[in-house]
Amino acid sequence: MIKEIQSKRVLTYHEDSFPTNWDLNPYRGCTIGCKYCFAQYSHKYLGLNDFFKDILVKTNVSERLEIELKRKNWKRETIKIGGTTDLYQHVEKKYELLPKIYDVIKKYKTPIFIQTKSTLILRDFEIIKELSKITTVDVATSISSFDESIRKVIEPGASSGLERIEMLAKFKGIARNTVLGFMPIIPLLSDSDKNLETTFRLTKEYNIDTIVTSFLFLRGDLKPKFLNIIKSNFPEIYTDFSKLYIHSTIDSAYYNYVNLKMRRLREKLNLFGTYAANSPIAHENQLSLF
Template identity: 40%
Template sequence: MNYHEITCESALHKLKRKIPFAWDLNLYRGCEHRCRYCFAIYSHRYLDSGDFFGDIFAKTNILEKLEKELASPNWKREIVSIGGVTDSYQPWERERKIMPEVLKLFIRYRTPVIISTKSDLILRDLELIDELSHVAMVNIAATITTVDEQLQAKLEPGAVSSKRRFAMLKAMRDTNACTGLHVMPILPYLTDNRNNMEGLFAGGRDAEVDYVLPGTLYLRGQTRNVFMDFIAHEFPELLPKYQKLYATGGAGKAYKDELYKMVHAVRDAYHLSGSYMAPLRKR
């Protein structure tokens, strides 16, 4: 890994939509989790770097910028998504320790947050998350694609195991935060089988998550090349199938209709909510 420091002009980035969140906050550029399907690979083209997984940038002035924006009289305490592009709890965070200071600012300014992560490093900040969850809405979401740990290690070689992510979600029940299981992206021919969905939803039930949110794989831009190269190397027999199914950026409607029919049936069998907003509103 090559680690770098950069500055940013602003901490919060306003999104076109407002539901379920209106703002995005990313502490890092690039991500050590090295997920083969990562949609954000394109973002490094703005940094004069072609290695999204190897060149990791930390924003050294992010706390100064964030406090200025949260303290503004114009700030309306809208929901902020933390780590929507790059994981705020990727390995370098263990050394940088930016997130505890970020959480303290959100506590001070009583601002609701959604934190998405593939790491259990977030448990380091459990007490701060609990404190924030008593003054503002907090949603902690873990993205988990498969219960097959060998496959998971291939798909997400820099992330912690699925088992550890489920354990993290369960531990979050000791806070007032709501929790979500993000089953995304669902990978055709690899993770889209019923047995895997049964395992994921059983894990979600045991962790007592408030909701489950599934999503299909999209392959666009640089992500397409990276993922197809991965398939060609690790699962060459699937390459023709992927090339056919992904003639465009997304899988066809017929495939998705059948997939979601199965996924929703399994989710309902485990009595899990499919509503992203309901648990947020109740807090």
Template identity: 35%
Template structure:
């Protein structure tokens, strides 16, 4: 990657056109060269936190490919900067780019705890696990400042409602006592995403996430405190981390995880362009090979929107990946099981206190 134009600490290396906008702008090479010669910054690379005020926070998930019925997202956009993230496209609905804007324009929903409480108190609401976060990481760097996820966990505990967490950040350990209290009544499961055991790979794929060592330590700490943990080997990217499936599974099991899950990378919407630009700059020696192998898993295209196959893929490479995951489960998780979350307590606590009759 050209050091003059590289944007440090970010996954995407540019903004791409928002499909909902008629006009677009670009950062020209001659402008970048001018800034370099003049010793000026073409891009200050700052993260902005922008408050938004949605009317609801719990979303019904209709996709048949996702194993959840309801999700909630305290933040839109994610500073972790994972280059492959399927959530990038959602930033276009807010008027931003799926590229750098997704990592640097973080929309903050400060009213999320209040909105969640209103949802759980509805007479019509029947307890179903709600996943934090189905889209962007609920423990991304913004959470250290705003503590919205922490406040939402307090709401789940108050109303004895089941919740699942997906994160790749060790910041969850800040809320260990809350998570332990929820686990006592079988009200929580935690999904920790670990895509590689290599720090070099982690840094280029997921530049602002917790280190692999910290994530494995998080799995161990949670497990030792009686909190069920599933490790997500997601996404599996051919010729980048596909060779790590067995060692990843072994390490996850040794640190106390009860199960593993996986998805095959899919570069839907604008992500195909963002990922292609990134890999040609970051891993030019294998870029064409990786892109061709991804296409071979998705009917010859990077952008696979077909329900049933878009997250699993098809073809020989996808089949090899699924067989390796199956072998990993048999080898390292044969006698382990994730518990079913308890949805039977919430009705008694719907008004925030225990009912006697």
């Protein structure tokens, strides 16, 4: 079900400051369909059943954004677009909300952080390029596995890992930062030596600014759901996988074991870039250089 709605407020403030405290989500629900998605629970508060199929489209998002940015106390803090749901999910092809959002962002010279698992972002490449001349733009994607047989099960609506990293590389020199999230790292599925090596090697080869890593976190209802996905699709790892998730976070000894491997890969490839959050002051200083 796709339903158009009128939203009363579109900017959301939260305490987690990485990469920014402000989120803008043009959609509720997400057709990318990641089986590990922890935003799924939010749909039950809307009385909706299927986070991956019941999509709410905020058709007035750009008009509301303009009203909210007009506020006198807006300090041009960075806005993350698509913090809770993917901004370039399939319905964006039809609704084209992003170009109108970028128009407002441009008018108010507000820095943005865009994160997507879809190459549909390339439709707006020229618009984002122009925007980056006026304000700072960070572009990010996350990849769990470069193995397509795994990706098709866990992220059925996403572009392939290779397409995503190629997309990200196209924003080099345009985005202030290109950020690859190697996440979630799914034990026994996406932490093979081959996938670790491929992920870090391609980050180097494509000259991505920053790679950040994060392990799968299974809280609340997500844990039994995800365990069922593993049982049905990857039965050979089910028993060992379950033992690593006695709690919502991964077993600490296993975490240290994989982290050590990743640290060695970083050292081997000299990959130590870190993501520096934008700040309105730094942004003003940066603009004054032009």
